[in-house]
Amino acid sequence: MLNSFFSPKSIAVIGASRTPGKVGFDILKNIIQYDYEGRIYPINPSADEILGKKSYPSLADVPDNVDLAVVVVPAKNVLEVIEQCGKKKIRSAIIITAGFKESGVEGARLEHELAYKAAEAGVRFVGPNCLGIIDTHAKMNASFAAGMPAQGGIGFFSQSGALCLAVLDRALPDGIGFSKFISMGNKADITDTDIMRSLAEDENTKVILGYIEGVSDGKKFMEVANEVSKKKPLIILKSGTTSAGAKAASSHTGALAGREATFDAAFRQSGVIRAYTIKDLFNFALAFASQPLPKGPHIAIITNSGGPGILAADACDKSDLQLVTLHKETIDKLREFLPPVASFYNPIDILGDSGAERYEKTLQLVLQDSSIQGVLVLLTPTATVDVASTARKVSYVSQFFEKPVMTSFMGKKSIESASRILMKNNIPNYEYPEEAVAAYHAMYRYHAWIKRPPKTFTNINVNKNGVAAIFEKVKRENRERFTDEEMHEVLETYGFRQPKGLFARTSEEAVAGAKRIGYPIVMKIMSPQIVHKSDIGGVRKNLNNKNDVENAFFEITTHVRNIMPAATIYGVLIQEMISPGKEVIIGITKDPQFGHMIMFGLGGIYVEVLRDISFRIVPLSNEDVHEMVREIKTFPLLRGVRGEPETDIGAIEQSLLSFNQLAMDFPQIIEADLNPLLAHTRGKGVIVIDARFTIGGE
Amino acid sequence: MVSIYIGSTGGYTGKSLVSMGLGQRFKKDGLKVGYFKPVGILPVKVDNILTDTDAWRIYRALELKDPLTEICPVILTQELMVKSYLRDVKGLMTKITRSFRNLSKDKDIMLVGGYGSIYTGSYLGLQGIQVLKRLDSYAVVVIKYDGEYIVDYAMQAKKDLRDRFLGIILNKVTDEQKQSVEEYVIPFLRRKGIDILGILPHDSVIGAITVEELNEMLGGKVLCAHDHMGNLVEQFLIGAMQVDKAMEYFKKTRNNAVIVGGDRSDIQLSAIESGSVCLILTGELYPSEMILSTAEEKNIPLMVVREDTYSIAKKLERLSVRLRLRDTVKVDRGMAVVSENINFPLLYEKLGIRPK
Incomplete structure (x- = not known):
């Protein structure tokens, strides 16, 4: 869809310059020197010829059609140039010029006008304030970057021009191949999602790499990423996600959900492979660009020394990868030529005196083993090993198998030659074993992503009119919270069981209520100003008779009035005592870009300390719900430890789906949590002990 | 009569x-x-x-x-x-x-x-x-x-x-x-x-409040110096400024309690060192061990409350008229x-x- 940006038949450089060192010169030079095959038109009012190309005073003077305009004129002239592009029927422009949004209020205004003018003129543009675009296959380098990357399968887009330069510079000596390089700049017109889609369609691009600092429309980003990641691996480095969090948010969920968690959830749900460092970004890209995906988690490690083998095994253990034992047959064959003190289990330690041949034979046998789905070859440069020859053998053997092989030949100077050989043969070599495992793991996760069946969704049909009326009322009364009765009705409508409760204004009513519900009972203060009832002594448990109830009524109401004289006390709530169970927390928060998120975690008073929680962005699929319950570290506690019966996990999942539905039905929810939601043993269901909602103005 | x-x-x-x-x-x-x-x-x-x-x-x-x-x-x-x-x-x-x-x-x-x-x-x-x-x-x-x-x-x-x-x-x-x-x-x-x-x-002594009363009214959790809950607080200060400014301001005010975000360890330390009688840490954020032990050593109760600094200050303003x-x-x-x-x-x- 953005074809004319990448393979234009003709390019005009508006603002081309005769002065070396100026951007208008460098870009023209790059276009010419890397053998661009189309027509080139430098535009400069006072030059006849630049770098051997005939120059034109203005776009209007160019005799032929122009596909792509590269704009390098000063910011104040950009608008005029775009108008001229429109007149010349140029549909695509790269605006290199800086001095827009990034430079302050005036610039922001200018950028806004630019977007408007361009739309009017029918011109799509990349930038402003960008480095340009490179397409290695079309031999077009319309950028002011130093150098031209090798041809290859990595498509890279970046919000930061400087990062583009760094990546490019880093890639050059290793000959890492790129298909396209797009510096996005301020993203005033063409955005990440446009580029992602276009790279997904590009047949030269095998892997899409991106660096972003933020997204403007979270939902759209997820939708496009989901679509793109089904076709090609999409690896993104996202910066600026750490935030000290919404610290003083009034609900647990609010305090626990930082932006970091939001992006993690968004990426995970849309199949984006997340890189946390530039190094990751590179490492992952190399693996994806050069090796087939592993068909499963079973990996074997071949090493010539113990330490690195253990490090790699540890890294696997922390991931979803599994070091499985080889077939007996394979082991027997290995015994035939490996020294008896070698380790035949996984990691396979072929000892420090190994030469290239031992590596070759071992790798061959391990790759033949049907229980192994990929191999990691580790090497420390001992005196006996010929690293270059080993690299050649490893490369040779691997090409016969549809299984990923990665290496970590450790060291620097002595493995340089080997590293080059491996890279040339499409075997990614990593400095350290952990990096290799991380890249392998990313590939395995991606494999799992594309293989997973389509998501299924549950639509929970409730009669939401009553609830809608409550939301309306809350809004009308300019409140942020529900009263207890309203909360009860909302939760009941969405299928949540709650303790039986009765409202009492006086101690006589309380005693009568307790009788109806049946002893023992719990008493809670009812006041719209009191959110955390137990914090201020507004809850009494295990009341067993009339006397208890009368005393508790006096104590609670008196105490609360004493310490919160401004609170209106409606009375008390008499509730049934609930038998013990596992406390979990379910919550909703709202992110300004991605909308509602659902949180799950082990609940109770330690939730903030343990932070053992999982998040998903609404809408949640059945698979999301299944995963998020199992994702928390304390999941074994729910399944039951030391002979404990299993908790009703099905009911927890159902609750998550109901909360998901509630969030979808009512966008005005800002925060909500059920904490604790008490989960009983299997078949006994869950019950809401305490709930909190914050509702916004929409 | x-x-x-x-x-x-x-x-x-x-x-x-x-x-x-x-x-x-x-x-x-x-x-x-x-x-x-x-x-x-x-x-x-x-x-x-x-x-x-x-x-x-x-x-x-x-x-x-x-x-x-x-x-x-x-x-x-x-x-x-x-x-x-x-x-x-x-x-x-x-x-x-x-x-x-x-x-x-x-x-x-x-x-x-x-x-x-x-x-x-x-x-x-x-x-x-x-x-x-x-x-x-x-x-x-x-x-x-x-x-x-x-x-x-x-x-x-x-x-x-x-x-x-x-x-x-x-x-x-x-x-x-x-x-x-x-x-x-x-x-x-x-x-x-x-x-x-x-x-x-x-x-100001008559208008003072003990840390214990304060804790009860704010529904807080006291983390250390439990033997000093009887400390009298005469004034409340909000710790939201630069550290160098804070020190000065804390020192000037007699028997002060400082309301400060639980994550502002810089301000917390200056308050402890300048001899505040109590710290109210807001946002239900717990202080670091280092801060806790320093406070314990200096007999200054640290109180963690759920609400944010603004809400607590608003509450205390109301409280001060009804001591x-x-x-x-x-x-x-x-x-x-x-x-x-x-x-x-x-x-x-x-x-x-x-x-x-």
Whole structure:
């Protein structure tokens, strides 16, 4: 869809310059020197010829059609140039010029006008304030970057021009191949999602790499990423996600959900492979660009020394990868030529005196083993090993198998030659074993992503009119919270069981209520100003008779009035005592870009300390719900430890789906949590002990 | 027997303090003193007897021996409040007069403590003015001094109380306000025939609160220095500035408690080092171990609260107008302030009695 940006038949450089060192010169030079095959038109009012190309005073003077305009004129002239592009029927422009949004209020205004003018003129543009675009296959380098990357399968887009330069510079000596390089700049017109889609369609691009600092429309980003990641691996480095969090948010969920968690959830749900460092970004890209995906988690490690083998095994253990034992047959064959003190289990330690041949034979046998789905070859440069020859053998053997092989030949100077050989043969070599495992793991996760069946969704049909009326009322009364009765009705409508409760204004009513519900009972203060009832002594448990109830009524109401004289006390709530169970927390928060998120975690008073929680962005699929319950570290506690019966996990999942539905039905929810939601043993269901909602103005 | 009703034109003006101070002085002067609170708004159970918290404190401070059941006959529990809104509760005034009769039998002077202002209580048929008339009491009106405009309240009180009106006591007059009180307020009130029975200076100890009370009111969790919950807080500071500024500001303020986000360890350390008496950490964010141990070492309680700094500050602002005399340090100080600053000769003269 953005074809004319990448393979234009003709390019005009508006603002081309005769002065070396100026951007208008460098870009023209790059276009010419890397053998661009189309027509080139430098535009400069006072030059006849630049770098051997005939120059034109203005776009209007160019005799032929122009596909792509590269704009390098000063910011104040950009608008005029775009108008001229429109007149010349140029549909695509790269605006290199800086001095827009990034430079302050005036610039922001200018950028806004630019977007408007361009739309009017029918011109799509990349930038402003960008480095340009490179397409290695079309031999077009319309950028002011130093150098031209090798041809290859990595498509890279970046919000930061400087990062583009760094990546490019880093890639050059290793000959890492790129298909396209797009510096996005301020993203005033063409955005990440446009580029992602276009790279997904590009047949030269095998892997899409991106660096972003933020997204403007979270939902759209997820939708496009989901679509793109089904076709090609999409690896993104996202910066600026750490935030000290919404610290003083009034609900647990609010305090626990930082932006970091939001992006993690968004990426995970849309199949984006997340890189946390530039190094990751590179490492992952190399693996994806050069090796087939592993068909499963079973990996074997071949090493010539113990330490690195253990490090790699540890890294696997922390991931979803599994070091499985080889077939007996394979082991027997290995015994035939490996020294008896070698380790035949996984990691396979072929000892420090190994030469290239031992590596070759071992790798061959391990790759033949049907229980192994990929191999990691580790090497420390001992005196006996010929690293270059080993690299050649490893490369040779691997090409016969549809299984990923990665290496970590450790060291620097002595493995340089080997590293080059491996890279040339499409075997990614990593400095350290952990990096290799991380890249392998990313590939395995991606494999799992594309293989997973389509998501299924549950639509929970409730009669939401009553609830809608409550939301309306809350809004009308300019409140942020529900009263207890309203909360009860909302939760009941969405299928949540709650303790039986009765409202009492006086101690006589309380005693009568307790009788109806049946002893023992719990008493809670009812006041719209009191959110955390137990914090201020507004809850009494295990009341067993009339006397208890009368005393508790006096104590609670008196105490609360004493310490919160401004609170209106409606009375008390008499509730049934609930038998013990596992406390979990379910919550909703709202992110300004991605909308509602659902949180799950082990609940109770330690939730903030343990932070053992999982998040998903609404809408949640059945698979999301299944995963998020199992994702928390304390999941074994729910399944039951030391002979404990299993908790009703099905009911927890159902609750998550109901909360998901509630969030979808009512966008005005800002925060909500059920904490604790008490989960009983299997078949006994869950019950809401305490709930909190914050509702916004929409 | 004479009785003085200690009333006010607004809530939280310092009536309890005045009652204690007057009672103590009358006792010292050899009079048989009683204390009576017709309507209590702070229910408490003492040995299973329902009474009022303030009344109970004054009773103890004055070391009275009367039956506790009679001290405060009507207590506004949640129960009574709800019932009186739903239907008229009868017999309350009779209960009051009966208890008063029993208590005052063997007394030279009865102190009668009002609740709220002299106008509150109408909905129960127990408005202050009505009650004091029924008990045949004279009235002293305590006014918290906020500015010259309070002369309006004094004039209105005089008009409404007519022959029962003895005069006013100005409370919490700060050093800065003193001049305008002397130059404008006193001469004006004299001209209008209103007696000033006393001018009580503002005192930060009386206005202080213990860390324990604070914790109870804010629903916090105290993490360390549990033996120092009795520390008195006189002022609150918000720790939201640069560290170098903070230090200066903390040092300048006596017995301060600092309200600060739980994650601002820089500010927390400066507060601990500059000798704050308590830290209120907001946002339910727990401090680092290092901070905890330093605070423990310096005997400074750290309190974690759920709300954010702004909400806590707002709460404390409301709290500061309704501090109660709980702590013995504060009670002693309060009584001393009253006896030093009340014109007892004038009061005796107006009551028509004299010390024994």
